Amino acid sequence: MRLIAIIFFLLLATPTTILCAQVGSSIAEITGENVSIILNPQFPNPDEQVTATLDDYALNGSGATITWYFDGLSAPAVTNLRKITFTAPAIGKSMSVIARLTYPNGQKIEAKRILSPLYLDLIVEPQTYTPVFYQGRALPTKGSIININALLQNINGPINSANYIYVWSLNNDSVYGGGRLGGNWAQIVVPHGETSVVTISVQDKNNTTVARKLVSIPTAKLDVQFYEMNSLLGLGQKAISSEFILTGNSASIKAAPYYLDTRAINGNLFTEWSINNRPTPTNNFDPFEINLERGAAGSARVGFKIRNLSELLQSDESSFQVKL
Amino acid sequence: MNKTLLIIAGVSAILLLVAIWLYLLIYGTPKPIEQFFTDFSFAENSDITPLTPFIPEVTNGQVDVDDLVQLRQLTLKPTIGFGEKISITNNEQLMLYAEAGTGHVFSIDLVTGTEIRLSNITITNPQLAKFSPNGEYVAIRSGYGAQNTVELLTLAGENSATKVTLIPKMVDFNFNDNNQLLYSEFSSVGLTGKELNPTTKTIRTLFSVPFQSATFIWSMTTTTPHYVYPKASAKLTGFLYSFVGGTVNRLPIEGRGLTSFANSDYVIFSKQTGNGPASQAYSVDKKTSSTLASTIDPNKCAFSKTELNIFYCGSTQETYGSEFPDDWYKGIRSYSDQLWRIDASKGSASQLINPESVVGRAIDVTTMQTSSDGGVLYFTNKTDNTLWMYEI
Numbered sequence: 128m129r130l131i132a133i134i135f136f137l138l139l140a141t142p143t144t145i146l147c148a149q150v151g152s153s154i155a156e157i158t159g160e161n162v163s164i165i166l167n168p169q170f171p172n173p174d175e176q177v178t179a180t181l182d183d184y185a186l187n188g189s190g191a192t193i194t195w196y197f198d199g200l201s202a203p204a205v206t207n208l209r210k211i212t213f214t215a216p217a218i219g220k221s222m223s224v225i226a227r228l229t230y231p232n233g234q235k236i237e238a239k240r241i242l243s244p245l246y247l248d249l250i251v252e253p254q255t256y257t258p259v260f261y262q263g264r265a266l267p268t269k270g271s272i273i274n275i276n277a278l279l280q281n282i283n284g285p286i287n288s289a290n291y292i293y294v295w296s297l298n299n300d301s302v303y304g305g306g307r308l309g310g311n312w313a314q315i316v317v318p319h320g321e322t323s324v325v326t327i328s329v330q331d332k333n334n335t336t337v338a339r340k341l342v343s344i345p346t347a348k349l350d351v352q353f354y355e356m357n358s359l360l361g362l363g364q365k366a367i368s369s370e371f372i373l374t375g376n377s378a379s380i381k382a383a384p385y386y387l388d389t390r391a392i393n394g395n396l397f398t399e400w401s402i403n404n405r406p407t408p409t410n411n412f413d414p415f416e417i418n419l420e421r422g423a424a425g426s427a428r429v430g431f432k433i434r435n436l437s438e439l440l441q442s443d444e445s446s447f448q449v450k451l
Numbered sequence: 452m453n454k455t456l457l458i459i460a461g462v463s464a465i466l467l468l469v470a471i472w473l474y475l476l477i478y479g480t481p482k483p484i485e486q487f488f489t490d491f492s493f494a495e496n497s498d499i500t501p502l503t504p505f506i507p508e509v510t511n512g513q514v515d516v517d518d519l520v521q522l523r524q525l526t527l528k529p530t531i532g533f534g535e536k537i538s539i540t541n542n543e544q545l546m547l548y549a550e551a552g553t554g555h556v557f558s559i560d561l562v563t564g565t566e567i568r569l570s571n572i573t574i575t576n577p578q579l580a581k582f583s584p585n586g587e588y589v590a591i592r593s594g595y596g597a598q599n600t601v602e603l604l605t606l607a608g609e610n611s612a613t614k615v616t617l618i619p620k621m622v623d624f625n626f627n628d629n630n631q632l633l634y635s636e637f638s639s640v641g642l643t644g645k646e647l648n649p650t651t652k653t654i655r656t657l658f659s660v661p662f663q664s665a666t667f668i669w670s671m672t673t674t675t676p677h678y679v680y681p682k683a684s685a686k687l688t689g690f691l692y693s694f695v696g697g698t699v700n701r702l703p704i705e706g707r708g709l710t711s712f713a714n715s716d717y718v719i720f721s722k723q724t725g726n727g728p729a730s731q732a733y734s735v736d737k738k739t740s741s742t743l744a745s746t747i748d749p750n751k752c753a754f755s756k757t758e759l760n761i762f763y764c765g766s767t768q769e770t771y772g773s774e775f776p777d778d779w780y781k782g783i784r785s786y787s788d789q790l791w792r793i794d795a796s797k798g799s800a801s802q803l804i805n806p807e808s809v810v811g812r813a814i815d816v817t818t819m820q821t822s823s824d825g826g827v828l829y830f831t832n833k834t835d836n837t838l839w840m841y842e843i
Contacts, residue, residue: 174703217738218701246701248690250662250681259594260578262750263780264664264682276661278690284699312661345686352781359552360529361576365834366782385781 162238164226170339173218173244181209181226181238191228191236198223215244219282246280247329247338253317255386258354260364266347267317270438271388277311277327279338291337294328306330317346319440349443350385351431356416370448371429377420382431384415388441395436401446402427419449426450521842522809525559525829529836531591533829534582534626535822546829547589547606548838549580554591556580556606561840570604570612583630584823588649590617590624590632603632603649617647619654625669633657633669633677641665644677644694658694668713675715676700683710685723685777704733704740710776712749716759717795719749728771732795743793744800746771748779751788751816757825760796763803763843765789765816765830785834787813790841804841814839 162183171177181193195202195211205211216222220243227237252274253267267273277293279286288311295302295313298320302313306328317323323346328339353367356379367380382398398414400407409417419429430446529551536545536558544561547569554574559566570589578599579592589604601617601624622642624634632647642665644657660679668678676695683689689709691702704711706722713719718733730743747764748771755761765788778784790803806814815833822829828841 172703172705246690248701248705249688250690251687252662252664252681261780262666262682263777264684264687266684266686278661278701280699280701284701342688347686352783354782357552361552361578364782365785368783 162226162228162236164224164238164240166240166242170247170336171215171242171244172246173215173220175215175244176212177215177242178210178212179224179226179240181228183228183236183238191230194227194229196223196225196227199225215242218244218246218280243337245286245338246278247327247340248278248280249325249327249340249342250276250278251342251344252276253386254389256383256389256392257385258362258383260362261385266386267323267344268347268349268386268388268438269317269319269440270435271317271386271441272390273315273317273323273344275313275315275325275327277313277329277340279311279329290332292330292332292334294330296326298324299326317344321346347386349387349433349435349441351433351443351445352383352385353431353445353447354381354383355379356381367447370450372450373419373421375421377418379416379418380429381413382415382417382433382445384433384443386441387433388435388438391435391437391441397432397434397436399432401430401432404428404430421451522804522806523840524810524837525840526838530580530831530838531577531836532580532582532589532818533820533831533838534584534586534589535820535827535829536582536584536586537823538586545586546838546840547582547586549577549589549591551577551836553577554580554593554602556589556604556612567609569606569609571610572602572604572612572614574602579624581625581632583626583632583649584628585630588626588630588632590621590626590649592621592624601634605649615652617652619645619647623667625667627669627673628671629673635665635667637663642679644679658697658699660692666710668711670695670715672715676713678711678713678718680709680711683708683776683780685774689722691718691720702733703738708776710749712752712754712762714754714759717754717762719743719747719752719762719793719795721747721749723773723775727773728775732793732798734796741798743795743798745791747791747793748776750776750779751819751830752793753819753821753828753830755825756821756823760794762793762795763819763821763828764791764793765814765819766791785813785815788816790816790828792843803843806839806841 165180165182167178193207195205222242223239225237225239227235229235253265254272255265255268257265289309292306292308293310294306297315302315323344325344326341328336330336355363357363362381400409400417427449428446429449430444432444435441525546526548530548531551533546533548536547546559546561549556554577555568556570557566558569574591574593576594577591580589582589587606590601592599592601599620601621603615603617604612606612619634619636621634622637624632626632632649635642635644638659641659641661641663643659646655646657662681664682665679666682670677676693678691678693680691681689685708688705688707691704691711693700693702704720708723708728709720711718711720716735721728721730728746730747731740732743733740745766747766752762752764767786767788769786787807789805791800792803793800816830817833819828819830826843831838
């Protein structure tokens with residue numbers, strides 16, 4: 128009875144084992160299910176340097192010869208390398224990358240990736256203050272708003288965003304709770320931390336990811352700089368460093384709070400000018416401007432404090448020495 | 452005893468003076484002082500001719516150009532824009548400029564030095580002026596941002612300008628070689644590039660970009676591309692796009708702190724790397740980039756109008772640093788620039804002059820232009836907005 132039971136179980140198990148081996152072998156040869164190529168970056172730009180790593184942890188690949196093929200042509204220079212670097216194809220071109228493992232017994236397993244790179248540019252536009260003459264881009268501060276535009280482009284230029292689903296995430300949290308058709312534009316509020324990581328995945332209508340990009344956006348601090356206001360020439364463009372020499376009888380100085388949330392400029396804001404550490408009221412309509420008049424002699428330290436009362440981490444103070 | 456010694460000393464002194472007088476009477480006067488001092492007989496055969504700094508003496512509207520040297524300061528007044536005008540019929544070579552503060556327009560004859568005022572129309576808060584190559588028009592922007600207005604002046608001789616206020620609120624603008632005014636204008640989703648005919652005032656849309664914080668590199672012809680990139684910051688990534696015939700192309704140029712300048716054949720650009728800013732030249736035809744011999748700031752460069760692969764830059768030997776270009780834009784840092792000639796096809800660079808060693812003060816080069824014959828560089832000093840020229 129025991130013998131019959133053993134034979135029965137052996138008969139039951141044997142075909143399954145054979146079948147699994149056959150299926151596994153078949154899938155590996157065709158699609159490389161147990162072996163894969165990991166690309167870094169996963170969705171490269173056209174002409175970008177890409178690192179491809181052979182991932183065959185599910186197999187015992189030792190002893191196998193690794194051959195790499197690009198568009199069907201072997202690359203002997205990288206034979207038996209598990210990690211290679213190559214250049215992604217140009218915009219509008221595709222490239223197949225195959226890693227083939229050939230075992231001593233002749234068995235072959237291969238993994239394949241096809242690269243059709245697109246440009247996916249994330250254009251970051253922080254909505255913070257810079258003076259009118261400033262030629263650079265504003266930087267985001269904690270609690271401020273950033274507008275981000277995702278530009279997907281193929282060889283013919285920008286792709287119509289209405290045909291694609293855009294999935295945005297901020298520090299691994301979904302921004303809009305999921306993908307949005309045609310949602311190539313996002314607005315985020317800068318969270319606490321030194322950087323914010325924004326990720327965008329673009330999928331076609333078959334839910335196939337065609338491009339993905341990650342951008343790390345640093346959080347800046349408010350930065351107060353001082354400039355002389357000239358009644359004829361307007362706002363000077365050379366920042367007052369540590370000292371300012373008062374050559375005439377008076378001077379007008381403007382404090383520029385770089386990267387202050389633009390919503391706060393005319394909003395819930397605390398500003399204070401001081402002379403020799405004593406708060407000094409100004410008669411100006413503009414809270415960022417002070418008029419200095421020549422005294423009898425000596426020098427004075429002029430300071431300026433600013434704080435966004437809606438976002439206390441947006442604050443700064445700075446000062447300079449006035450000399451006669 | 453003391454009295455005797457005093458008399459002897461006095462007589463000796465008188466005898467010594469008489470002896471010197473006799474010597475000078477017999478053997479002649481001393482040689483020029485230069486032959487006694489700083490003459491160490493070095494480099495007697497040197498062919499180096501030291502340049503003399505030239506600061507013009509402006510008297511009764513006459514700029515002294517007798518003492519022509521390669522590097523010259525053309526204005527003592529701060530300027531907001533300038534443009535060269537060549538008149539073949541009158542054989543004139545003029546430099547037109549708009550004065551900061553008033554927006555008055557002046558003309559300097561670069562041959563005779565005569566300076567005249569072409570426009571005495573005062574513009575409120577003038578910030579930027581661009582001249583048409585034919586010298587007939589100047590567009591002056593009053594104010595910044597969405598509140599600005601642009602005044603178009605037609606120049607017709609001394610104090611004979613007329614003014615028209617243009618309707619568009621121009622973010623950035625420039626004339627091309629056909630004397631058409633190219634400009635960008637805010638739209639609901641970004642910026643639109645347009646072209647305005649200053650004679651008929653007709654407007655044509657050229658392209659649009661879906662972001663508002665953009666820097667434009669305007670094409671000088673109708674067939675070559677315009678370039679646009681997001682305004683630069685050392686901490687944010689920029690990307691370069693070209694627009695020609697309404698078609699947008701993304702160039703393989705991107706990076707943090709990206710600044711660029713370009714013509715139809717070459718793009719020069721700088722961006723932050725792990726070791727600070729570095730510069731490259733990109734060949735539009737070959738689609739390849741090559742590293743430049745020195746780091747440059749494309750904001751301080753101009754291409755030659757006669758050789759497309761040659762450009763000129765103001766560039767410092769100081770390190771630009773990890774905050775560049777933000778700190779330069781803020782006016783926290785300024786530079787003492789040398790003038791360089793750079794061959795984009797080879798990546799080679801050669802220094803033309805170190806202005807500080809010649810004029811004794813630093814020149815922070817900006818808004819550089821080349822003359823139509825390729826022989827002169829014009830630029831302003833960012834420190835005081837004075838106008839300079841350098842004969843290559």
